Amino acid sequence: MAQDKNSKEAKEHEHGPGRYVVIWLLLLVFTVTTVVTGRMDLHGANLPLALLIATIKATLVVLFFMHLWDSEGINRLVFGVSVLFVIVLLLGVFGDLLTRSPAALPDGAPQPTLEPGAGIPPERAPTQAP
């Protein structure tokens, strides 16, 4: 099978069970990391760090457990487009939320801590009550 490198099947057969073991161990290491760092005081870096670790873990699962790494291109396209639309959804909604006037926030929600001018034109920045 080693001579027949052009065939897709041969490519898939190249890796043994070792690859799965390595990915599993990496996933466990990342889980421990996220649990240990999750509740530390990292001065606001907790959320980005947790999301980064989750994204790395998810990427490992998708590429190697789900074989998107050596799958047909069309499957990669389908999944990629799905992820792309999730990003569009989040960007669209947060584009709205981060530029809203305080009056549009629900009861009891803390006022936004945005500095006037941080991403919003000054004339539309929320006016803070004295």
Place this chain on the structure above:
Amino acid sequence: METQNHASRLGMWLFLGTEVLLFAGLFLGYSVYRHFYPHTFREASRHLNLVMGTINTVVLISSSFTVAMAYYSVKKGRNKAAAGLLIFTILCALTFLCIKAFEYHHKFEEGALPGKWFHFQEMEGMPGANMFFTVYFLSTGLHAFHVIVGMAILIWVLRRLIRGDFNQSYYIPVELGGLYWHLVDLVWIFLFPLLYLI
């Protein structure tokens, strides 16, 4: 045969794409309310059981690993090993559900429930606490439903495997059942840190 495999694999990936979008709606809901009530959400996550959440994460990751190994074993013609790995995976799914049931039971006793049933004394009067537990129950509930469905699919695959339906050239149901199970793992990988940790 190869074309059929490609087609069914593509169909599965299309389905998984819609599943991702389904859960994306719930993650969006979480993000919006977290944006409104950052302090409350941080506080509420401290009221979830981190030990149970972590154990469940390890259980799901390991079951993902064993289902990948089962697929590998079928491809190599080792059906007995594959059956053992699938049984282990199904037991992991059951373990996950049992732990989740304990967690839910505890939340019911505390009154940390969604909507009008919310009467959690430790967080009474904190704006947004209600919303955290609504999002918590909706997202983990939908996820638990996926665990049950995934388990049913794996039991069906196991039955066919024992019956001798699969061999080195025909194993697509094992592969696609495995893909569904990995998606369940994938969703939990994001749910766990967002709900339990931060």
